[in-house]
Amino acid sequence: MKSSTYYAIFALAGIFCAMLATAVAWGGPSTPVPIASINDPFKSVDFSKIPALKNYQGADGEQLFYREYAPQGDNKIAIVCQSRAAA
Numbered sequence: 001m002k003s004s005t006y007y008a009i010f011a012l013a014g015i016f017c018a019m020l021a022t023a024v025a026w027g028g029p030s031t032p033v034p035i036a037s038i039n040d041p042f043k044s045v046d047f048s049k050i051p052a053l054k055n056y057q058g059a060d061g062e063q064l065f066y067r068e069y070a071p072q073g074d075n076k077i078a079i080v081c082q083s084r085a086a087a
Contacts, residue, residue: 051067058064 051069053065054068055063055065
């Protein structure tokens with residue numbers, strides 16, 4: 001009974017080592033191809049007229065960035081979004 005357990009453990013270890021060697025030999029994951037349906041709509045947008053980024057330091061010491069847009073008429077709105085991506 002003990003020897004069959006050892007054989008199973010060695011077999012699983014061998015399979016794991018073979019999978020690891022295969023992954024190393026093939027070079028690991030590659031960068032995925034951009035999805036055109038997501039990226040293409042933004043190719044025609046003119047980003048030259050957007051306001052410059054402004055920043056301030058939050059209470060926790062993090063730099064927070066925002067863009068300030070002039071209100072159109074009497075209506076005003078504030079939009080807050082948290083993201084680590086480039087704005």
